[in-house]
Amino acid sequence: xxxxxxxxxxxxxxxxxxxxxxxxxxxxxxxxxxxxxxxxxxxxxxxxxxxxxxxxxxxxxxxxxxxxxxxxxx
Numbered sequence: 001x002x003x004x005x006x007x008x009x010x011x012x013x014x015x016x017x018x019x020x021x022x023x024x025x026x027x028x029x030x031x032x033x034x035x036x037x038x039x040x041x042x043x044x045x046x047x048x049x050x051x052x053x054x055x056x057x058x059x060x061x062x063x064x065x066x067x068x069x070x071x072x073x074x
Contacts, residue, residue: 027052034059
């Protein structure tokens with residue numbers, strides 16, 4: 001993780017909802033790999049609402065939440 005921080009990349013783990021919006025407001029991109037059992041993905045929904053592009057594998061709900069080339073990239 002230190003190597004990523006040196007590149008200007010900050011990895012943030014799970015966040016409480018109150019902290020999530022603040023973290024996303026400072027982000028230039030949101031990396032969310034996805035999970036097969038995910039049915040909504042709040043962090044992706046918040047990212048899209050804040051106009052922060054989402055980069056994902058498109059697993060689970062993310063295949064529906066992220067429009068490739070519009071609000072993120074699958």
